[in-house]
Amino acid sequence: MGRFLFHGRKLISRAFSTLNGNPLHVCVVGSGPAGFYTAEKMLKAHEGAEVDIIDRLPTPFGLVRSGVAPDHPETKIVVNQFSRVAAHDRCAFFGNVSFGTNVSLSDLRKTYDVVVLAYGAESDRSLSVPGEELKGIHSAREFVWWYNGHPDYCEMAPDLKSTDTAVVLGQGNVALDVARILLRPTTELETTDIADYALQSLRESNIRKVYLVGRRGPVQAACTAKELREILGTRNLRVHIQEADLATSPADEEELKNNRIQRRVYELFSKAANTIQEYDDNDQRNLHCVFFRKPDKFLPSELGYSVSGVRLEKTHLKENGVSRKQVAVGTGDFEDLKCGLVLKSIGYKSVPVDGLPFDKRKGIVPNERGRVLSSDETENATREQGLYVAGWLKRGPTGIIATNLYCAEETVSTILEDVRNGLLTSVSGSHKAGRQGLLQILQDKNVQFVPFSGWERIDAKERMLGELKNKPREKITTWNELLSVAEG
Ligand SMILES: Cc1cc2nc3c(=O)[nH]c(=O)nc-3n(C[C@H](O)[C@H](O)[C@H](O)COP(=O)(O)OP(=O)(O)OC[C@H]3O[C@@H](n4cnc5c(N)ncnc54)[C@H](O)[C@@H]3O)c2cc1C
Numbered sequence: 001m002g003r004f005l006f007h008g009r010k011l012i013s014r015a016f017s018t019l020n021g022n023p024l025h026v027c028v029v030g031s032g033p034a035g036f037y038t039a040e041k042m043l044k045a046h047e048g049a050e051v052d053i054i055d056r057l058p059t060p061f062g063l064v065r066s067g068v069a070p071d072h073p074e075t076k077i078v079v080n081q082f083s084r085v086a087a088h089d090r091c092a093f094f095g096n097v098s099f100g101t102n103v104s105l106s107d108l109r110k111t112y113d114v115v116v117l118a119y120g121a122e123s124d125r126s127l128s129v130p131g132e133e134l135k136g137i138h139s140a141r142e143f144v145w146w147y148n149g150h151p152d153y154c155e156m157a158p159d160l161k162s163t164d165t166a167v168v169l170g171q172g173n174v175a176l177d178v179a180r181i182l183l184r185p186t187t188e189l190e191t192t193d194i195a196d197y198a199l200q201s202l203r204e205s206n207i208r209k210v211y212l213v214g215r216r217g218p219v220q221a222a223c224t225a226k227e228l229r230e231i232l233g234t235r236n237l238r239v240h241i242q243e244a245d246l247a248t249s250p251a252d253e254e255e256l257k258n259n260r261i262q263r264r265v266y267e268l269f270s271k272a273a274n275t276i277q278e279y280d281d282n283d284q285r286n287l288h289c290v291f292f293r294k295p296d297k298f299l300p301s302e303l304g305y306s307v308s309g310v311r312l313e314k315t316h317l318k319e320n321g322v323s324r325k326q327v328a329v330g331t332g333d334f335e336d337l338k339c340g341l342v343l344k345s346i347g348y349k350s351v352p353v354d355g356l357p358f359d360k361r362k363g364i365v366p367n368e369r370g371r372v373l374s375s376d377e378t379e380n381a382t383r384e385q386g387l388y389v390a391g392w393l394k395r396g397p398t399g400i401i402a403t404n405l406y407c408a409e410e411t412v413s414t415i416l417e418d419v420r421n422g423l424l425t426s427v428s429g430s431h432k433a434g435r436q437g438l439l440q441i442l443q444d445k446n447v448q449f450v451p452f453s454g455w456e457r458i459d460a461k462e463r464m465l466g467e468l469k470n471k472p473r474e475k476i477t478t479w480n481e482l483l484s485v486a487e488g
Pocket residue numbers: 029030031032033034035054055056057060061062063064067068069072075097098099100118119120121122144174177390391392393398399400401402403404
């Protein structure tokens with residue numbers, strides 16, 4: 001067995017070529033940043049690794065395609081790097097293969113020496129306040145998938161016409177993305193890869209006011225300065241911030257002293273509150289940054305089935321004894337905000353699959369440096385042989401694309417440690433079938449997978465359609481069309 005060195009940020013394997021003369025069969029579930037970084041690091045670090053990446057969609061790249069905002073093209077350049085990984089002669093992509101439906105955890109564990117789960121967080125946290133099921137209330141995830149042309153949400157059709165007011169609950173970067181897409185002049189979105197139907201709907205939108213509501217104050221807003229600067233600088237946008245909300249307590253001052261990002265964000269809010277903006281009265285849009293308010297209930301319209309407003313409870317900050325963080329506490333004082341659209345941007349949540357240990361409280365798979373543990377109770381937990389986790393499923397839904405690189409590096413270094421310690425060799429000495437085994441399972445279950453060449457056909461067609469409209473691509477947004485273009 002070869003010697004493995006962890007050298008700075010580089011994983012180096014020496015004479016680390018095969019597992020007892022056979023390839024090391026690796027399956028990565030999920031082709032987002034965590035999946036691709038894991039595949040890349042694994043291929044580099046182990047000469048004998050053969051890596052298969054499966055994804056439930058016919059298209060790769062996870063949230064880089066379906067999350068990152070259309071007006072942030074520079075962020076998506078990373079897909080070039082991921083495409084080079086997919087083209088590696090020891091790597092293969094299997095799109096349109098759903099883990100948990102088409103292939104089970106036990107199928108994969110029987111077939112591969114190493115299974116790395118990197119299937120992200122495809123569900124939403126709920127607020128659990130009355131009225132959450134009313135029409136016109138969506139999660140930010142659904143809205144983002146809609147404007148980014150995710151095939152599961154291409155028919156969502158949020159109603160942007162019957163109201164002039166939207167409330168976005170949350171003040172993180174995703175909240176800022178959705179608010180900006182609602183407020184930005186559509187002429188500036190025309191040359192992005194936004195889905196065509198979403199552009200059309202935004203052109204016809206009557207929304208002119210967006211309330212961005214946070215439980216805590218401007219010192220605690222969870223966004224980054226770059227994203228905040230961008231929305232505050234949106235053309236023809238008037239920003240409203242209550243002067244009183246900018247007052248800071250000694251605890252706030254302490255937080256600002258210790259955190260540069262929070263300080264920059266607070267300064268930007270303060271500057272915006274004190275700037276007189278120039279705008280064109282004809283198509284002026286308004287952003288109201290509302291602090292110290294938490295949703296108490298959603299108010300139904302007269303007919304009772306769609307949302308007509310949000311009841312907010314005013315809050316104040318109190319130091320939490322354990323974490324020493326300032327948390328929002330309700331004051332018992334309420335106010336109603338009228339609106340016809342609500343987007344909840346309060347966090348994503350991972351979905352468990354059959355047979356997989358899952359920590360329901362944290363919404364992640366219990367793990368130790370990427371190695372899956374049988375339970376979240378550390379004292380009783382045992383290691384699940386050959387099973388690993390990376391990305392949002394491992395850490396929870398936080399962090400930028402690059403965070404997943406470090407996360408994948410950690411998981412790969414754990415895998416190599418287990419290879420070196422002989423923990424991946426089966427007791428009976430039998431060898432796993434790897435890619436051949438997966439192909440057999442898919443054939444037996446009649447699953448038509450999309451290889452990377454199928455994605456390349458989709459990519460070429462989207463770029464060609466985009467060129468006609470001066471867009472980088474015109475996304476294909478339905479399952480049927482994606483699959484038929486992939487087939488060629
Ligand atoms: C709206 C939004 C905007 C963002 N914008 C930025 C930004 O501008 N810059 C930045 O750096 N970061 C941004 N991020 C963060 C970044 O996208 C994440 O850090 C990153 O995508 C997480 O990677 P992941 O691989 O864990 O999950 P994902 O990217 O979600 O990838 C998971 C993959 O698993 C697949 N999958 C899911 N379920 C199954 C299943 N059952 N079987 C098979 N496959 C499955 C999915 O189709 C997907 O391809 C944004 C996030 C969001 C939500």
